[in-house]
Amino acid sequence: DSGVTQTPKHLITATGQRVTLRCSPRSGDLSVYWYQQSLDQGLQFLIQYYNGEERAKGNILERFSAQQFPDLHSELNLSSLELGDSALYFCASSAWTGDYGYTFGSGTRLTVV
């Protein structure tokens, strides 16, 4: 157990639907990062939050949004799902920003049918 908790572990949903992925960071970590991993695109950085505020944005689609709550857990919302959104979605956390290694969760495997 890495200390970063992601739920659910697996999700199967239909095209056009909306899902919410949840992440609880390791105790004491203020930064949360979301990544998408697929065979063709590799590990893509989506978005980062630090202590409740958006800190950096990557290749996140407009159909996707995220937030970090006062208790530091984060949610990634994916809407109008397409077949191509099928992927592993990872959350990671770190104590600060910059010079720290990340602790990754075990991921949510999303399958869009």
Place this chain on the structure above:
Amino acid sequence: SQQGEEDPQALSIQEGENATMNCSYKTSINNLQWYRQNSGRGLVHLILIRSNEREKHSGRLRVTLDTSKKSSSLLITASRAADTASYFCATGSDYNQGGKLIFGQGTELSVKP
């Protein structure tokens, strides 16, 4: 977008041999990190080397960084079957860019008993 490019894409060796993986990147960095991923699971942080460091050791791992060539290498000595995994380099940005990590495509290492 990928920052790091890793070489080789796949590496197969016998137990007891050394494994060397290389990573090249394009822009200036604050640090470079290496992660391991067992099939379909979360990434595990192995080692971080800062931009002002040239070499770092951790157990059987040795990492070098050459900022003039924008390259890094990861050496795993006396490999074991349990080292079989995908290895990713990731470049870390500075605080002003959120400290986000950009991952390479990874090297798939297979260690045969």
